[in-house]
Amino acid sequence: MNVFVLTGAGVSAESGLGTFRDKDGLWARFDPMKLATPEAFARDPRTVHAFYNMRRRNLLAATPNEAHQALARLEHALAERGGSLFLCTQNIDDLHEQAGSRHVVHMHGELLKTRCIACDAVTGWREDLTVDTACPHCRRAGRLRPHVVWFGEMPLFMDEIYGALGRADLFVAIGTSGSVYPAAGFVAEARANGIRTCELNLEPSDNAALFDDARYGPAGVVVPAWTAIVMA
Structure with a gap:
């Protein structure tokens, strides 16, 4: 069995990382147009x-x-059984990797990396960034930005993602709002390819009607219960 899993902020909420579009999420407290666009960074x-x-x-x-x-x-x-898990995440954290997942596709980038807008080099980064920080590669200061996809930018690895989606036997969305495209369109793509679909979420997403199956509750409860069924 080849399983395509899409994860969103809801899978990391129980680890203390904020969600975005809930009533108490990050974008309810901060203006994304002032913090998460190329124009905001330039300004x-x-x-x-x-x-x-x-x-x-x-x-x-x-x-x-x-x-x-x-x-x-x-x-x-x-x-071990000759199948595969394609783990595509909208999250910019590394908690999947910390848990032991070996192959994680970060379509929205990674917070613990930086990208230089002068030389385009991507570097692992765990410290604070400032306008005075120099790029480790080209040595130019003030050109480093978080290696994350901002509003108005194209998500990463889209060819690889759609290729994996076309090869899947099952599509599962976990902890996603179903409102952020192109990820919100993956379930429709899966259905068009005849792939069964399942939603695991705290509550129904904006596109919940498109899923063949759904299980609702905290991710730390619902996801282990579902994976146990799949592995059995």
């Missing part, structure tokens, strides 16, 4: 860096929860 890089420095420190203090660990176990179990 006020200090404020953008301060926001992502806060998020980076929050991530460095976080640990994987039961949902992350269950998906890592599922990847291993499917591989």
Whole structure:
């Protein structure tokens, strides 16, 4: 069996990382147009860096929860049986990797990496960034930005993602709002390819009607229960 799993902010919420579109989410408290666009970074890089420095420190203090660990176990179990787990995440944290997942596709980038807008080099990064930080590769200062996909930018690895979606036997969305495209369109793509679909979420997403099956509750409870069924 080849399983395509899409994860969103809901899978990391129990690890203490904020969601985005809930009533108490990050975008209810902060204006994304001032913090998560190329234009915002060009206009006020200090404020953008301060926001992502806060998020980076929050991530460095976080640990994987039961949902992350269950998906890592599922990847291993499917591989042992000749199958595969394609784990595509909208999250910019590394909690899937910390839990033991070996192959994670970050379509929205990674918070613990930086990208230089002068030389395009991507570098692992765990410290704060400032407008004075120099790129380790080209040595130019003030050109580093978080390696994350901002509003108005194209998500990463889309050819690889659609290729994996076309080869899947099952599509599963976990902890997603169903409102952010192109990820919100994956379930329709799966259905068009005749692939069964399942939603695991705290509550129904915006596109919940498109799923063949659904299980609702905290990710740390629902995801391990579902993976146990699949592995059995």
